[in-house]
Amino acid sequence: xxxxxxxxxxxxxxxxxxxxxxxxxxxxxxxxxxxxxxxxxxxxxxxxxxxxxxxxxxxxxxxxxxxxxxxxxxxxxxxxxxxxxxxxxxxxxxxxxxxxxxxxxxxxxxxxxxxxx
Numbered sequence: 001x002x003x004x005x006x007x008x009x010x011x012x013x014x015x016x017x018x019x020x021x022x023x024x025x026x027x028x029x030x031x032x033x034x035x036x037x038x039x040x041x042x043x044x045x046x047x048x049x050x051x052x053x054x055x056x057x058x059x060x061x062x063x064x065x066x067x068x069x070x071x072x073x074x075x076x077x078x079x080x081x082x083x084x085x086x087x088x089x090x091x092x093x094x095x096x097x098x099x100x101x102x103x104x105x106x107x108x109x110x111x112x113x114x115x116x117x
């Protein structure tokens with residue numbers, strides 16, 4: 001499993017407290033969740049290959065710390081109520097556990113998994 005990206009943390013007043021990059025170092029787990037692919041504007045692959053679920057991966061941060069990235073997909077409420085929609089992360093001893101819920105008209109805070117052969 002590969003992947004990565006950039007991260008930034010902020011103080012409650014909005015000032016940047018840290019930033020850098022991260023790299024996925026391993027798969028912890030993936031659990032498929034029920035749901036019907038409802039994303040008419042998702043142009044990644046075949047809609048029939050869309051999946052809901054919970055992905056957990058280990059990550060290494062550019063500042064030397066480690067943590068996890070959790071990506072949870074609930075297809076716009078069609079999965080069960082126990083499936084969160086969004087992304088959370090841990091970095092060192094800190095757990096960033098409070099994701100913003102998706103909002104109508106906002107192009108963010110949404111996830112989708114696709115089967116790729």
